[in-house]
Amino acid sequence: MGKLKGNILYGQSGGPTSVINASAFGVIDEAQKHKDIEEVIFMKHGIKGALNEDFFFLSHQDETTIELLKHTPGSAFGSVRYKLKDFREDDSNYVRLLYIFKKYNIRYFLYNGGNDSMDTCSKIADYMKHIDYDCWIMGIPKTIDNDLPNTDHTPGYGSAAKYIVNTMMEISYDMLAYPNGKVTIVEIMGRHAGWLTAASAVANLSGFGPDLIYLPEVPFTIEKFKEDVKRVYHEKKQCLIAVSEGIQNDEGIFISSSSGLKDAFGHFQLGGVSSKLSNIVSADLGIPSRSVELGSTQRACSHLQSLTDVNEAIQVGREAVKAVLSGMTDHMITINRVSNDPYKVEYGFHPLSDCANTEKRIPLEMINEDRNGVNQKLIDYVLPLIEGENPPKFKNGFQQFAKVK
């Protein structure tokens, strides 16, 4: 089926997810079925590894390592944030890449990432076509933020959402311990798109979830926020809030951005948005409040993966290999939801150039009328994506992670 016998070059780029390595597993497992593929070569730290000739090789890995990729968070092969210039402007990196491609007989290039990574992928495809070097190039989607366009959702989102839903339930149940509670403000990742913050609403199906949700898609005002909190706290004597790190005022300025604060050492305070809002609740409303910043645990939550997400992450890896071997190039693999109940997806393709540098935000029709929560459409969208578990490989009470050689 493949156009040419040769090697696959695979890389990871951008922020890690808890299932990006499952996509690597999918690539490996599919590649091993095809005789045209001689070796899978992994770039160390994405495109930087290709430029530096810094590689891992599939033939050097053992079976346990490959199997553990399905349970390993982070980027097992290393990631990078590196923006390639257009080759028409500066072709030095591209000339170097072409040398590497030829030296290692790279005929298939697979790049696993988000918006910026699709940009890199697209530019390399552009150059290789221009220079007339025969190779087939495919983007494999990943991001916890779920902001890639042209795909129903993105691998990585479901597991991060599952972690957030279950953590919000636990925080909510924990708050019930005392009759006079607090306002708890949980800060959730997502700089420009609120998909992860919105997912926390699913926790309410259990009876224990957030009362208020603030998204970057809706301009944030302190006055409205204080009104909302006062109303909920008056009624329930407690209030659980999910807030996106990326909320902005109506001028598009991040609420979390430095307010010019200095501490006793003369350092600027970098403070998160949740602690900022928590201080406002305590001081202006006189209500006890605390903040929780989940931080990188959201994208690294290998101990609470969604099985749906893991399986789809594996499958987009497989689909990418099948695509390049069938002669397809310059596209990103997409997931199309065919039906929601029962949940069913099909895999497709979309031109890379159209996937790069665009962000998919939550449509207003999924946000509630009061703009401080979401509606059933959002719940229906998220629910199938967190379904099923992929329990970690525990040994002595802690997880086993892949150690690539």
Next chain:
Amino acid sequence: MGKLKGNILYGQSGGPTSVINASAFGVIDEAQKHKDIEEVIFMKHGIKGALNEDFFFLSHQDETTIELLKHTPGSAFGSVRYKLKDFREDDSNYVRLLYIFKKYNIRYFLYNGGNDSMDTCSKIADYMKHIDYDCWIMGIPKTIDNDLPNTDHTPGYGSAAKYIVNTMMEISYDMLAYPNGKVTIVEIMGRHAGWLTAASAVANLSGFGPDLIYLPEVPFTIEKFKEDVKRVYHEKKQCLIAVSEGIQNDEGIFISSSSGLKDAFGHFQLGGVSSKLSNIVSADLGIPSRSVELGSTQRACSHLQSLTDVNEAIQVGREAVKAVLSGMTDHMITINRVSNDPYKVEYGFHPLSDCANTEKRIPLEMINEDRNGVNQKLIDYVLPLIEGENPPKFKNGFQQFAKVK
């Protein structure tokens, strides 16, 4: 075996853990085996519920609810922080309690909590003996902080430690994604004892754990901290730090205490110790840094319980019932480690008055020479406590929690 036919009154007090409800399950399951016990009555919000005659009854609960107690975090019956005065000083609460005890034929009183709860329990035992009302009173230990004296460890600690070990592994692996990393500072619970922060060291057995650990047992100085961070970062280009919320300088003043900062709204900053240290790393050392505050997820982590911990939590509940029925009173159940390899414990008793208001801190012999980490003795102590899993009851991707009626 029991002295008198009658009812058990059970309550939860102090900060929740992810397995305190497993102890309630142990009480229930054991009580149902004994004909002398007619009903188990649960105080709503601990001793406050007894004073307000606000109860749940075992006979009103269904089997699913009771079974789910083993998987439910927080305090399913509600908790409280309420300090009883000595009855010789003010006996009004005690007179009320005696009325309630008689009205509901309470002959067995079980109180599930930490230091302060054992104080409450001890005072009630004291009064009932003084007034010559026949009843048998037992404390059931719980706390994630592991600071109760006279017991090898405390139910609740193992699960919180397991959550922290696995979360630190994930954060550490996530950090490896980029060649030039950051200093990540994770703030861990424990105001006066560093057991939970110290447990993070177990993550290093996997190859992915903290480089530096700061405990409340060791006086903290900014200069030493900066030296440590510089050294590690110079060597590894990244640094993962576990810091207890309770670290203090050599005058016993909390590093996290308000430094007099105000924000743009004129509010005092409450800021956590991790963000404070993170700012120092960024500003003074010029190294990129970020902080993670795990917050209440540490004590509510029902999705990552240690099976050892769950089983022991159930067993201390059972032992308390067996003890009062055998005529024992005025003691707390203790766990004694008989051997470490294989891990084996026996259950014992210790006088309540001796367990109240005392804190068990980490002995210096478990802390490393450089005072920025722990040694093998601490690892050996923690390891068996995080062993085994008790997977949540998931439905549609989220956990099922008990809803007491």
